[in-house]
Amino acid sequence: MTMETTLLIIGGGPGGYVAAIRAGQLGIKTVLVEGAQLGGTCLNVGCIPSKAMIHAAEEFHKACHYAGDSPLGIRTATPSIDVGRTVAWKEGIVKRLTGGVGALLKKNGVQVVRGWARILDGKTVEVRGVEGGGSTGAGAANDAGGQTTRIRCEHLLLATGSEAVELPFMPFGGNVVSATEALSPETLPGHLVVVGAGYIGLELGTAYRKLGARVTVVEAAGRVLPAYDDELVRPVAARLKSLGVELHLESSVLGMSEDGKSVRMKNAGGEEVAIEADRVLVAVGRRPRTAGFGLESLMLDMNGRAVRIDNQCRTSMRNVWAIGDLTGEPMLAHRAMAQGEMVAEIIAGKRRHFMPAAIPAVCFTDPEVVVVGLTPQEAAKQGLDCIVANFPYAANGRAMTIEGTEGFVRVVARKDNHLIVGWQAVGSAISELSTAFVQSIEMGAQLEDVGGTIHAHPTLGEAVQEAALRALGHALHI
Template identity: 75%
Template structure:
């Protein structure tokens, strides 16, 4: 058996793993990264990036269809059509460029990349099965970093296969289904369900709770629900899935009253969440402390075993690529001897629905639950000039601040393009801004960002444009 050693061994080449490897190598740490599939992980290959590409393509197609009917802008086009195979090739091209860029960065910084499937032997030893031969490669290390990511959750009554797909298959369609049933009204289900509807499929969404985006407060979710209805998406809220129909071409659902019905489906997208990937690579041999299915970590991403670290989705919620990246960078610096802790004031969460939704820090209900006496204020995009010129008057920006000293503890927004406001929201909270700071900062006109200043002004009692 071939054997080698390294200072840091990273299992998983997703956003957390490859960022940790690059930063460690920059700091002079001998680093080896093991990835069994493709560099970039779920995010670059079958998650964040391809989903946003498909969403953009769907939006462009819907806009063209809108212009073919009765655009108020005076734009007229012939009836458009979409060549789905070309759309998928375009999406795949973006993914290939980004994953190729990751590989180049790892090589440039001197990271040793091993393509193969890792299995943990102990906290200092990992065996890797590669395609190079029947024998495994054994790698010894001083530090072991676990970054295996997460995987889609399947329904026991409707396992993946055949008509039942996960987001992975939904992002590489060979053809557009006539009728798509989406199980789960969280951000993944709604992002992809909306895209499929804009591309021309009939879409029905089934959700066990009584509203869409149940992880977010109702005020934020309402504009998204309204948009879904305008698009013609059928919403079956407060309903549970019982399984496929006997013929296999429908989904049996049951409402709160116990009444059963069937929804016709050429394809069923199950999007009920993701869970940490803890099986299949020998994690159990380490006997680490766990939080349910997630690996328990401290503020430096240390596990309960010395010099074994864990980052990203395997450590539980929030399962966000940017969280994993920040954790990976920090772990590399801690191993290099720097004093760092992972204690962000807020981690932004974005839903690329229609309209988009962004949450940073505490919402009003969360602030109240934490015992904080807060005030909040909303500025609607209907009063924002830039939003009107973009035909994007739906939605708002909301600020949450302590009543006693006006310290800002949360920002939320729903509307077109608000994902780009997430950076200014995060910066505001990390820097300890108060309402007076935001209100007194000149914001460019006309921009969507003016709604940020106006929300702060309104919270102070003297909004200018509403």
């Protein structure tokens, strides 16, 4: 079977499906190829399910807390958890979201071909259909399950995402799992060893601890969340300690023991030790998904393992585009979405460039961490003379009422004109402030703009205003 289209998108994750929806809205004939489930890693085994599991773990942890001596005066019986039902609830959320994506694609006239793509050249892709799959959407072809379809296109958009990094001496399988398997446990392990103290390892490690598992984290760097500065990380490290998470910093994993029941590790003192483990989560990072679909046939310019693009997401081959994790850091779903929308508009003839003033990054640890724009250290490296001011959550009334006084909001602004160049924050529910942070930078706000904006009381957002006021020298509540 042969098809012709204007735009062919490989990958139905956040970048790919947003590009397809926007292209459909603009009247571009579009085909989207996806071999697994629509929504990609983010909706199926990443952002959404992990936050669902984190929420479930937090609610269970609260219930356990209320069974003890709660200062709120709440008393409950000792709770238990049915992890199978928890996973089913999480899967229900995923199913509703992925189903919604499919409906939006169909509504906007996008043809979805279920199958695995292989690139033949910059204009031609061959798709091996998924058994029982086929095409959906406007003008859907007959069931293509098991068939091979050749698709010719004017524009080819690569949105294949990323994959978990596997340690060669500790391959996935059995008790060694990636985040994908960790998000759908059939049972809770007695002892979970997490390799890597980045955001994925800490998010899931903390969730498992709150669900009742013993958790040990092994990290090669000298502290957790090594990509962030000490001040931001300190409340997270303190919380891990209070939860009873065991940390082995400046330590390296050597592999599994012969019987597969222990993790071999070299600790900070150079000694080799073994840590018994019922399950091991390897969370040492993600890399662009470049293998298995014939990318090498295009001979594109690369940045290491990532596809090199310009500020319009064009690759080195004319009318071949790439977005999202395939193009390297920052590997964030919202970056991919913004790039996908832009590419669709450029193909439709609009004038667009991908030049955001800032892209927010959030760690859903306990407490949460947000980084937007330049940190004080990054501003100094760029030669900027900046004002840096913190406002602690402990001085925020709303933070007190939700028992979340650990953390702060920090603003970084130029000293000469008070232009805000960065925000960083750590605290309970701090992720919900990320929109205010990035919007102020994108709109070129100065400290006076934020300080002079009336913020609702009592809210956590008041900490944003107070940080700006403190930078100006007249904070009101500290």
